Amino acid sequence: MSAAIEVRGLRKSYGDKLVLDGIDLTVAKGTIFSLLGPNGAGKTTAVQILSTLSTADAGEIRVDGTDLHQDPEAVRAAIGVTGQFSAVDGLMTGRENLILMADLYHLGRSEARRRADELLERFDLVEAGGKMAMTYSGGMKRRLDLAMTLVGRPRIIFLDEPTTGLDPRSRHDMWTMIRDLVAGGVTVFLTTQYLEEADELADRIAVLDHGRLVAHGTAAELKRLVPGGHVRLRFTSPAEFALAGQALPTAVANSESLVLQVPNDGSVHSLRDLLARIDDASLEVDELTVHTPDLDDVFFAVTGQSTQHEAALSTDGTTK
Template identity: 55%
Template sequence: MIVEVEGLRKTYGSAVVLDGVDLKVAEGSVFGLLGPNGAGKTTTIRILSTLSRATSGEVRVGGFDVRREPAKVRGVISLTGQYAAVDDEQTGRENLVMVARLMRLARPAARRRADELLERFDLVDAADRRVKTYSGGMRRRLDLAMSLVAGPRVIFLDEPTSGLDPVSRTTMWDAIADLVRTGTTIFLTTQYLEEADRLADRIVLLSKGKVVADGTTDALKSQVGGDRLDLHFDDRSAVERAAACVGGHVFAERLVLGIASDGSAAHLHHVLDSLRQNDIAVLRVSSHRPTLDDVFIALTAGVAA
């Protein structure tokens, strides 16, 4: 296991950000940490990449303890944060050569490494332009290229595609998929189920600093069920009585009750029958594909079909 986390806790004063997180990541795999804003994803990545200290718990990366041997951990990892850490006033090539020199490559070797990475990330034409003229997607690719200069064993990617347009997002996904083929371990965080689904072998769902699910993408999907039933009502008390009767998550302002479902007719019958027996009138029923919200509704509310 190249990343091992046991009982990780992080508190700021009385605020508990991480509350006993356990993670294991196999070398060469792609690991996705999925969760909404504020779940503790970035804090986890900051602790794993030695930028922040755990309040308690054991964290080992590449076999080294992040607290006792941070320098050794830094030697095997690289971090690509949420905001591209690139110098706007330097060219793409200068940014890459700078990182290579910081990693103690001799000048000619640093230049060669920069050339290779520019080629690989399709930045050759823009290599000698200042980064401030780059598009959002190009900045992210340069940022990722800078992370790869020293050939790290583990790459931490914090929300690598947030804020990108769909085309740049796909390009970024391809770049990440290429990395996987070279055998590098990837630890990424994301808010998008689709992204985790597409890239990750294993996913851990984080909610309010706790792991709420851990498994392969397929296993998680079957756990969610698949679809969500939205039951529409005409007043607030009906929604609440329905929730008391069949469970689910109340969207009070829209007078909707969301229920995780396996999409079968039997489940729909069961729900509607229960409501009729309790004299609760349903206006309308709709069903849709699961979103990350639904995964959380299903996993945190404990409502199953």
Template identity: 65%
Template sequence: MTTSQTPAAIAVSGLRKSYGEQVVLDGVDLTVPQGTVFSLLGANGAGKTTTVRILSTLARADGGTARVAGHDVAAEPDAVRGAIGVTGQFSAVDTLLTGEENLLLVADLLHLPKARGRAKAAELLRRFDLTDAAAKPAATYSGGMRRRLDLAMTLVGDPQVIFLDEPTTGLDPRSRRTAWATVRELVADGVTVFLTTQYLDEADELADRIAVLDRGRVVAEGTAAELKRRIPGGHVRLRLADQAAVDAALAALGDAAPDRDALTLRVPSDGGLRSLKALVDRLDDRAIAVAELSVHTPDLDDVFLALTDTEGVASR
């Protein structure tokens, strides 16, 4: 939810898009506060890339409204383009040019003064640890280096909103974590990041809020913790000191599942603070000492599988 302190960087209402008889977006509503990471999850064909294409003015919606950085994407496309950066699924790097030349080319396309363009290129090469490779053709770069250069090119124009469409696909774990660190730095500087990804750990790691898109509809939205609590299977695991404590806890809790060999109880719970406090209070009232307590909630994989229908989805 947005407030006067955190106005919407992206506001979408009733967004619709079809290709022939295939409905790709079917009334999508989204609100993304400024200076946050918003992640859109969905299977192949769910409509993630189509959403990004519409919000970045690369495609027109059939219905609904969308505003990005305060501008209507249909009525003010030039203003939107001036406020955003886009890193797509596939690298936009020209492999025949050097890293520095790629950045300077973007600066020229944005009509930056020559001196400012050179300074910006040098700054971004340092920021993305590409200074030593600046004079080498991008064709010689590793996949991670090329992806870092691609993201650096997105930042030449100092965008207010950045769309990252599956930005770490194909990267090794170290390169992915470097990309994550960069996203955090951008948000700390006030940039808004709209992230689509199929890596659920990526959304869990980065996103302030997550929307799950299925067959063109938003089927759930919230923080990662809120979404996990919607899925059955959460529990609290208690380890007790001895069998007497296990028996006492069973009598107090009733619906717990014991493992007497391990001296543990599994207590159904949504993992929320209120339910956890109630559990602890019940144990404390009966002076039952707990040696160890751990909260186990479903992960985003469970959320994704429970909320989406991945069969029969066409690539889009």
């Protein structure tokens, strides 16, 4: 697949603070790429540079096939940006916000209104389109914000923590809209603090920590970096539990709960082998549960921080 974004050796400092330390990344066209990292890791700085809102100290950057340093105007024509904080003007109606954005793209009066109405319908905002945006719920504002990003029909969209502060239903609605965009050929560069969001949406994920990429790959590939996968076997009979311990000597036993934890990577081959051993020993297992590492485990392993701890430390929801 051809690349929508190519970055080599990207560096950025603010004074004596090194924020991005020579990062390399490639984003394939028509995919969702998610950049994860704790607060202060450099996620927003990376988005600002790639979207021409800030300049890099060093590095090669190509966006939609264009050298960003040589032709930033062409890059701006190809991209859209939805930041952490809504660009919606609360004193204007939803439709007026969209028309204003269309005017900035010089679409012309009739085309601007046609495009606004098209986007209001696409994002289920037709009824709200004539109301002041200050009356919108958080989810509605984020939908309008995304609609405003799409006015210029960008081929690449940067979404910087687009669901921060939304309730679970609104977050899932936003996920659906993002998937629909990609199905239509748009490339999405997503930063998020929600590991579930990256797991649900991203084709590829990179983890940024202290300005460096410390892990990258698909969600499945990243999860395989972390040990600790196991199968939990629960028994109702102490005698059966004792027999199982003999048949499965690598298991960690909890005699009080009659539970064995058998190391297992969760693959079909490994599970088939374990089930065969259980069957050969004629064991009566009351409950079997497969436990595999998730992205929270990956995040903690490669950054030394848990996402829950990060959220507790964050007071204003920003990431630099």
